[in-house]
Amino acid sequence: MATMKDVARRAKVSVTTVSATLSGVTPVSPELKQRVLTAIDELGYYRNSIASGLKSGRTSLIGLIVPDITNPFFTEFVENVQRHAIEHGQTCLLGISDADTKREKNLLRHMRSNQVAGTILCPTGGAQDYQTLSADCGPMKLVVANNAIPGMAFDTIMLDNFQAALIATRHLLSFGHQRVAIVNGPLVQEPAKQRQNGFQQAMADAGLTVLESYVEHGDFREHTGYVAGQKLLAHTDRPTAIFVANNQMLIGVMRAIADSNLAVPADISVASIDDFSWATAFRPALTIVRQPLAAMAETAFSVLQERIAGKGGEPHHAFFQPELVIRQSCASPS
Numbered sequence: 001m002a003t004m005k006d007v008a009r010r011a012k013v014s015v016t017t018v019s020a021t022l023s024g025v026t027p028v029s030p031e032l033k034q035r036v037l038t039a040i041d042e043l044g045y046y047r048n049s050i051a052s053g054l055k056s057g058r059t060s061l062i063g064l065i066v067p068d069i070t071n072p073f074f075t076e077f078v079e080n081v082q083r084h085a086i087e088h089g090q091t092c093l094l095g096i097s098d099a100d101t102k103r104e105k106n107l108l109r110h111m112r113s114n115q116v117a118g119t120i121l122c123p124t125g126g127a128q129d130y131q132t133l134s135a136d137c138g139p140m141k142l143v144v145a146n147n148a149i150p151g152m153a154f155d156t157i158m159l160d161n162f163q164a165a166l167i168a169t170r171h172l173l174s175f176g177h178q179r180v181a182i183v184n185g186p187l188v189q190e191p192a193k194q195r196q197n198g199f200q201q202a203m204a205d206a207g208l209t210v211l212e213s214y215v216e217h218g219d220f221r222e223h224t225g226y227v228a229g230q231k232l233l234a235h236t237d238r239p240t241a242i243f244v245a246n247n248q249m250l251i252g253v254m255r256a257i258a259d260s261n262l263a264v265p266a267d268i269s270v271a272s273i274d275d276f277s278w279a280t281a282f283r284p285a286l287t288i289v290r291q292p293l294a295a296m297a298e299t300a301f302s303v304l305q306e307r308i309a310g311k312g313g314e315p316h317h318a319f320f321q322p323e324l325v326i327r328q329s330c331a332s333p334s
Contacts, residue, residue, distance in 0.1 A: 002043035010039035060090045062304065063111035063119030063140075067099040068221070071248055072276035073293070074122065077145070080297030081120060088305070099219070101125040108136045118304045122146045126188035141307040145300045147189050148317075155307065155316040157300045161191045161273075164289045164322035165198025165243065168271045171287065171324060172241040173206050175269060175332045181214035181239035183228040183249050192220075195245045195273065214239055218249050225252025233260045233268075240268060240333035247274035247288075254282060265331035275325060284328030292320050 008015045013032055020026035021036040028036070039045070064081050066074040078094060085092040093116060095107035104123060111119045118141030123130065127149045133142075134153065148156035172180055182199045185192035203210050216231055218224025225244065229252060232239055244250040250272040257264060264270050264284060275290040299318050 002045040004045070006043055007036060007039045007045050010043060011035040061093055061114060061116045062090055062308075063093050063095065063107075063114075063116040065095040065097055065104060065107050065111075065119060066122045067097050067124045068248075069094075069096050071220075071246075072278075073247060073274050073291070076293050077122070077297050080294050081301055084298060084301040097124065099124040101129040105132075105136050108140075112138055112140050116140060117308045118142065120145055120300050120304055123149075124189065127151075141304060143300050143304045143307070145296065147191055149190060153315060155303045155318075157296050157303070157318050158320070159191070159291050159296070160319050160321055161194035162198040162201070164273050164291075165195040165245070166202050167322065167324050168273060168287075168289045169199045169202035169243050170205075171326070172243060172269055172271050172330055173202060173208075175241075175330055177241040177269060177333050178208055179211075179214070179237065179239045179333075180208070180241045180243065181216070181232045182210075182243045182245070183216050183218060183225055183232070183253055184245040185220040185249070186217060189220075192217075192245060199243055218252075220246050220248055222248045222252040222255075225249025226256050227252070229253035229256025230260075233257065233262065238268075241330070242268065242270050244270065244272040247272060247276045247279070250274075250286065251278070254286075264329050266334060269330040269333070271330055273322070280327070282329075286329045287327045288325045290323045290325050292323070296320055 004015055004018050008018045011018065013036060017028060017032055018036050021028050021033050062085055064078060066078060068074055069078065082092045093111060093114060095110065097104045097107060101124060104121070108119065120143045122145050124147060130149055143155045143157065144152055145157040148158050169180065180203065184196050187193050187196060200210055213235065214232065216228035218228050225248060232242060233256060242253060244253050253270065257268060262268055271287045273289045275288040279286040279288050303316055
C-alpha cells in the first residue's frame with residue numbers, strides 16, 4: 001500500500017507539501033499541487049483520515065443521525081448536509097436510529113469512537129430521554145435539529161411548528177369547515193406538541209371546540225396515518241377536513257380516503273406539514289406547509305463548523321418560519 005512518503009518521492013516534493021495538499025490548511029502552489037494529485041492517482045494512495053485526525057488533533061469527519069431515511073423530510077435534510085460537507089472537504093458519517101432513543105445513544109458513542117469532530121442529531125424522544133446527552137457526547141460538538149427539547153444546553157435548529165399548524169388549520173377553516181380533525185405524531189416529541197397547540201389555537205380563534213373523537217395520534221409514519229384516517233372516516237358524523245401533521249402520515253390518510261371511496265376535496269379537505277415530490281403527483285395536488293429545509297440544513301452545518309472551530313458562547317437557537325403552499329386539496333364542505 002502506498003504511503004505519503006511514496007507520494008512525495010513520485011511527485012518530487014516534501015512530505016510536508018503532500019500533507020498540506022491533502023489537508024488544505026497551508027497554501028500550495030498550483031504546480032506542486034497538481035504534481036501531488038497526479039502522484040496520488042498513479043500510486044492509488046488512500047489517506048486514512050482517522051489516523052490523520054489522531055495525529056493532528058483534527059478530523060474531516062462529521063456525524064449525522066436521523067430517525068428515518070425513507071421519510072422525504074430527512075432524505076432531503078441528509079442530502080443538504082452532505083453537500084455542504086463535501087464542499088468543505090469533509091466526510092459525513094450517517095447513522096439511522098429508526099426512532100429508537102437507545103440506538104441514538106449507541107450511534108453517538110459510535111461517532112465518538114470514530115473520532116467525529118461534531119454531530120448533527122435529529123432526536124425522536126422526549127425530555128426524559130436526553131438527561132445524559134452531555135455525557136453521551138463528551139467532547140464531541142453537537143447540534144440538535146428538528147425535535148429540540150426546550151432548555152437543551154446545545155445549539156438547536158427548529159421550525160416554528162406552532163405557526164405551521166396554525167396557518168394550515170386556518171386555511172382549512174377559511175373554507176367554512178367546522179368539523180376539523182387532526183392526525184398528529186406522539187406528543188412526547190416537541191414538534192407534535194407544538195403542532196397540536198397550533199391546531200387548537202386556530203380552532204379556538206374560530207370559536208370551535210376540538211372534539212376528542214377528532215384527535216388521532218400516530219408515529220409520523222405512513223401506516224399509523226392510514227389507521228388514524230380509517231378511524232376518523234368511520235365516524236357517522238365524519239369530519240369534513242383533516243389536518244395531518246407530517247408528509248408520511250398524509251400518505252396514509254390519503255390511502256384511507258381512497259379506500260373509503262371518498263374524494264378530495266369534494267368529500268373531505270386535507271392539508272399537511274412537510275412538502276415532498278409526491279404532493280404534486282396526487283390528484284388533486286396537496287396543500288402543504290413547507291419547511292425551509294435547505295436553510296435549516298445549512299444553518300445546522302454552519303453552527304456545527306463554528307463549534308468545531310472553537311467558537312464558544314451560549315447555545316444558538318434558530319427558529320425558521322413555515323410557508324403555506326396552496327394547491328387543490330381544500331374546498332368548501334359539501
